[in-house]
Amino acid sequence: MGRLFIKLTIIITVALLLFLPINNFVKQSRSYNINDDILAFKKDPHPVDIINLGASHSMYGYYFKPTGLSHLDLALPAQTIQYDFKLLKEYGEHLKPNGVVIVSISQLTFINSKDMDVGRYYEILDHSEIEPFSLVDYYRYLYFPGTNSEIFTSALSSKWKGFKWTSHQSWANDGKNYAERKTEFIEEQYREASANDEIEQNVQQFQELLEYCKDQGYQVVLTMEPVHQTYLDHFDEQAMERLVFQYLDPLNLDVPFLNYMDDPRFSDNQDYFIDSDHLNSEGRKKYSWIVYEELKSMGYFE
Amino acid sequence: MTFISIEFLLFFAVIVFAYYSIPHRWRWVLLLAASYSFYASLSGYFVFLLLTSTAFSYVTGILIEKQETKKQKKKVMLVGIGVLLFFLGWFKYFNFVNDSLRAISAYLNWNYTIPYQEIILPIAISFYTFQAVSYLVDIYRGKLKAERHYGYFSIYFAFFPQLVAGPIERAKKLLPQFKVEQTLKYENLSYGMKRIAWGFFKKTLIADRLAPIVASVYDNPDATGSQIVLATILFSVQLYADFSALSDIAIGCARMLGIKLTENFKQPHFATSIGDFWNRWHITFSTWLRDYIFVPLCKGKKKRSEIYVAIIITFLISGIWHGAAWSFVLWGLIHGFYRVFGDHTKQARGKMASFTYLDRNPTFHKWVKIAITFLLVCFSRVFFRSDSVTAAFTNAQLFLTPSSWRPSGIIDAFEIFSLLDLAIFAFFFVVMQLFHHVERKNASTWNWLSQRPVFARYAVYVLIVVSVLVFGATGQGFVYGGF
Numbered sequence: 001m002g003r004l005f006i007k008l009t010i011i012i013t014v015a016l017l018l019f020l021p022i023n024n025f026v027k028q029s030r031s032y033n034i035n036d037d038i039l040a041f042k043k044d045p046h047p048v049d050i051i052n053l054g055a056s057h058s059m060y061g062y063y064f065k066p067t068g069l070s071h072l073d074l075a076l077p078a079q080t081i082q083y084d085f086k087l088l089k090e091y092g093e094h095l096k097p098n099g100v101v102i103v104s105i106s107q108l109t110f111i112n113s114k115d116m117d118v119g120r121y122y123e124i125l126d127h128s129e130i131e132p133f134s135l136v137d138y139y140r141y142l143y144f145p146g147t148n149s150e151i152f153t154s155a156l157s158s159k160w161k162g163f164k165w166t167s168h169q170s171w172a173n174d175g176k177n178y179a180e181r182k183t184e185f186i187e188e189q190y191r192e193a194s195a196n197d198e199i200e201q202n203v204q205q206f207q208e209l210l211e212y213c214k215d216q217g218y219q220v221v222l223t224m225e226p227v228h229q230t231y232l233d234h235f236d237e238q239a240m241e242r243l244v245f246q247y248l249d250p251l252n253l254d255v256p257f258l259n260y261m262d263d264p265r266f267s268d269n270q271d272y273f274i275d276s277d278h279l280n281s282e283g284r285k286k287y288s289w290i291v292y293e294e295l296k297s298m299g300y301f302e
Numbered sequence: 303m304t305f306i307s308i309e310f311l312l313f314f315a316v317i318v319f320a321y322y323s324i325p326h327r328w329r330w331v332l333l334l335a336a337s338y339s340f341y342a343s344l345s346g347y348f349v350f351l352l353l354t355s356t357a358f359s360y361v362t363g364i365l366i367e368k369q370e371t372k373k374q375k376k377k378v379m380l381v382g383i384g385v386l387l388f389f390l391g392w393f394k395y396f397n398f399v400n401d402s403l404r405a406i407s408a409y410l411n412w413n414y415t416i417p418y419q420e421i422i423l424p425i426a427i428s429f430y431t432f433q434a435v436s437y438l439v440d441i442y443r444g445k446l447k448a449e450r451h452y453g454y455f456s457i458y459f460a461f462f463p464q465l466v467a468g469p470i471e472r473a474k475k476l477l478p479q480f481k482v483e484q485t486l487k488y489e490n491l492s493y494g495m496k497r498i499a500w501g502f503f504k505k506t507l508i509a510d511r512l513a514p515i516v517a518s519v520y521d522n523p524d525a526t527g528s529q530i531v532l533a534t535i536l537f538s539v540q541l542y543a544d545f546s547a548l549s550d551i552a553i554g555c556a557r558m559l560g561i562k563l564t565e566n567f568k569q570p571h572f573a574t575s576i577g578d579f580w581n582r583w584h585i586t587f588s589t590w591l592r593d594y595i596f597v598p599l600c601k602g603k604k605k606r607s608e609i610y611v612a613i614i615i616t617f618l619i620s621g622i623w624h625g626a627a628w629s630f631v632l633w634g635l636i637h638g639f640y641r642v643f644g645d646h647t648k649q650a651r652g653k654m655a656s657f658t659y660l661d662r663n664p665t666f667h668k669w670v671k672i673a674i675t676f677l678l679v680c681f682s683r684v685f686f687r688s689d690s691v692t693a694a695f696t697n698a699q700l701f702l703t704p705s706s707w708r709p710s711g712i713i714d715a716f717e718i719f720s721l722l723d724l725a726i727f728a729f730f731f732v733v734m735q736l737f738h739h740v741e742r743k744n745a746s747t748w749n750w751l752s753q754r755p756v757f758a759r760y761a762v763y764v765l766i767v768v769s770v771l772v773f774g775a776t777g778q779g780f781v782y783g784g785f
Contacts, residue, residue, distance in 0.1 A: 004488055005606045009497075011760060015767040022772050136308055149506075157722055165721050188521060 022028070023146030029155030032145050037073055038087075038124045042266075047096045048072045049301060051244070053084040054104025060106065060278040061225040063285050067292040070300070074122060075104065080112050081205045083121065086129045088209065092216060100300050101218045102291075104225060105257075107186050107235060107243045110202045111193040117150065170275035176228035178275045182236040190243060203247050210253065219300060222257040226266035226287060231276040258294060260287065303343040305466070305504055306776055314324060318491075318558050326483040330453040333480070333559075337462040340536045341426070343491050344466070348424035351648070356391060356459045358382070359434040363448035363455075366441045379442040383435050390431045393423055398626035426465050428623055432590055433459065437473045439594055446474050463555035467548045469566040476561070484560025496748050497554030499766050500737075505547035506774030507730040512540035515718055520687055520697070527706025528715040530697050534680050537687050539731070545584070569738055571679070574671040576640040579679060587623075591616050600687040610645075614638040624686070629694045633685040640678055726773055733765075 026032050049069040052062050058075035065071070072094065074087040088101065095101065118130050119141035128131050145151050157163075167177050193199050215219045226237070235243075240261075265286075266272050272283030279287055295301065303309045317336045321329055341351045362382035369375040373406035400416055407414035426506040437458075441776050449455040484490075519525045519533035549566040556563045564586050573579035580588045597613035614635070621634020660670065684701050688694035700706055716724060737747050744750040751759055 001486070001488060001491075004491055007492075011763045011767060012761065014764045015771070018764065018768050019771055022574050022768075140308075147771050147774075149773050152772055153726070154724060157720070160722070163721055163725075167717060168720065184522065184524075188518075191521075 005301060006283070021145060022152070023144055025154050026146045026148075026152050027282060029151070030158050031154035032151055034076060035120045035124050036090075037105075041072055041091070041094075042124055045094050046070065047098050047099075048094055049096055050102065051095055052098070052102040052104060053079075053088060054102075055079045055106060055108060056278060057106045057225040058102070058223075059225075059275065060280075061223075061287060062291070062294060063281070063288045066285060067289060069292065078108070078112060078117075080114070080144045081109065081202050081209060083125075085205060085209045085212065086121075086125055089106070089212070090125055090129070092213075092218060097217070098301060099219065101213055101220050102296060103220055104220050104221055105248065106224070106245060107240070108283070110199050110206070110244065111186070111189045117174030119145075119148070119151075129207065148290065175228060175270070175273075175276040176233075179230045181235050182231070182277065184214060186243070199247065203251070207251060210255065220255045221295065221300075222253070222255055222289065223256075224259040224261040225279065226260045226263045226271060226272075226283070228273050228276040229267045232262050232267055256298060258291065260290070263290075265290075303340065304382065305548065305755040306502065306510075314555060314558075321559055322486045325405050329484075330451075330457055330480060333457050333461065334453060337457060337460040337465060340462040341460060343463060345425040348422075348427075351389065351393075351427070352430065352460055355386060355430065355434060356456050359459065360449070360452060360455050362438055363441050364450070365700065366438060375442050377565040379438050382438050384430050386434050386438075387582075390427055390555065393421055393427055395622075395626045396421055402628075426467070429468050429470060430459055430465065432470050432587075432623075433473075436470070436590060436594060440472065440474060443488050449473065449477055451481075460576060461556070461561075463552040463559075463561075464563055467545070467552075468584070469549055469552065469564045470590050471564060471586065475564065479561045487560070490557050490560055493748065494554040494556075494558030496763075497550045497557065499554075499763070499770070501550030502774065503547075503766050504543040504550065504734065506770050506776055508727070508734060509540050509544035509547060510775040511723065511727050511730075511773075512543070514542055515723070516687070519718055520689070525697075525700075526576045526711070527700040527703045528711035529709065529718060530684070530700040530711055531706050532715040532718065533731060534684055534687065534697075534701060538571065538676070538680050538683055541683070541686075542567070543734070563751045570773075571676050572672055572738070572742070573675050573679075574668060575675055576637065576644050576678060579675055580637075587620075591620055595619055609640045611642060613641050613645075628691045629685045629688055632691065632694065633682050636685065640682070730769065732774070 005032075049072060051060075051072045052058050052075055054075040056075070056077040059073060059077060059219070061075075062071065062073060072091060074084070074091060076083075084103070092101070117274060118132070119137065122138055122141055127138070140147055157252050159285055166172055166183075170178050193202075210220060260266070266279075272279055272286065274280045303313060313336075317332065320332055324332060338349055338352075341352060345352075359382065362378065366378045366382070368373050369378055369483070370679045387702070397419060400418065404414050404416070406412075413636055435593060441448050449458070454477055457471055457480055458471075461471075461476070464471060516533050516537045517530045517547075520537075522529075523535070546567040553563045555564070565586050568582040568585065570579050570583035573582050596616040599615060600609055603609055603612065615638075617638030618631060619634070620637070621630045621632070624630045624633070652661075655667060660667045684698045685694045688697050705711070719727065740747045740750050751762060
């Protein structure tokens, strides 16, 4: 048995020695540290003027530093309303009395119910808020993220940005390929959410979030971030009615709704986008100024 | 707790340690407790159904043995099998029959009032029911004595490494192994660990990486013909990697406890005919069907047409066993047709091979047969993978359309992968094929590997461990776990 023990020790030791640099690579990647800003805020909390919730459209959408507003970005890619709500309950107390909560609405808002990567919430939310919570997964995520193939592949993709099929590049075929793939993804999500009755649950969760804001005295503004024309071609009025407005309109909400989705200042200018539905740093700055001025004109932040 | 989890590995490590630490007379208690805990963690209160089926089979086995005449024995056996099949039928086929009757009634304008029932399928019920049936039939046939030790019998029914998805073992082979005192052997532990590691490799690096890719095509109503062709071929690879991984882990775990389970796969995608395929794919199930369905059906039959009917019935049962859906019935029917057609045209095909001089180059001839068999298997799997009969026919039509096979179309279809995912999958697929290649040249890759220099050997072990750790995708259940 001693022979087996020595063999196993050698194999495990060599495997660990090879694994450690990989683990380190993942730990330093953007995909693993996607919640960095929230984590930094948690360590150094301060009153903020504006909080934005939502998924990647919102995360890539706002940068209020030039406006002088203090801002907390609680949006994370593919974030569900459920986690929007949890994050707001955790960090909402830092909103200034006249502050604003931006609730971003996208094509996925009511049809997205699976938060695939709950690991990113381990350090920014209380464990009791995370579903499902597993102690093994928790320690694995914190100390051995290299064992999570999704995060590793994502880190590798970020490192080798150009390692894609030509047709998979963001702006291949003027962004039409990307928009088509995204449409297919959203349609699939829609089919699944409809089949599993998840849309009603999301709408209810959305209402609860707004009611919570009302109870806490938070000022809520709904927004829809700008997208490029190639994306708009797939998400015309009819598609948006089916995915979003047929659920949103009947709620008769008494909160402002700033819809910039087809704003021509952005939709015709590729320079403002990473891909056809996510703003880049330049687009983000311009858009945030527009939102800021619009909110000011509506009497917020006074 | 599934096989592919840290929890299972820890659980199993504790069981192995305890197994060899306690006296032999108490080991059955440990294995039984482990098996029921494992099953309860997967299927909750259905553990009571397992307990009931076990107790029932135990009593029925003894009752069969106690009957004096063959006729009486047969009666008791048939009642026993009937009850076991009733459990299986109720949980697995109630809604299938109910939905089919409703559809027929609607077609005939009849009033049908039985609504859809929310029935959860207990995990492993198909597998342990088949083991129980073979146990009762073997006692009736006089091949086996009814087991009197309830503990050992219960382990045979619920042995946790093979409970979820086989191999479907015969009592004659498994029961005596539980009774023999297994000593701690280096060879068993070492071989078992390698098989488990290889199972993890196939499941997490091949099957689970392919599963979302295949699903993205099969769930897409606008998939192109070439995408269906590619996804179906990939599904065949996925299904093999998934199911054989399950068997590898089961065989590996059992071996670490000193128990030898039956091999369930022998590189089925290298079969040279459909008959050969069924000798290599899910072997314990194929032999079960042969011994308990096909052979009894052929009893007294001499005409070829009667044998063909028996073949078709056997494959229909195979299809129904797999899943309660008409698409599985059609899948079974297609394989039945393949077998009958293959047998009926054997001579003609031989003549054709001779006429085209194909038989003058045996190696090339063999590879042509392998390719044809693989494509036939792939075609049948369109029905296996599709969600409904309508979808299956649409996909089958796309699969058979010649333009779907245009090389440029197939190359374009590879874009269902991201380039990075394709590179990762391709690397591990090549590793798996190398493993198979060595296996085809030698009896066992592990034995071949043990004769290599230490550095090469350890490099392979480390590659497997690191690959599973870093690239291993998890989260997908086992396809056959659902049957």
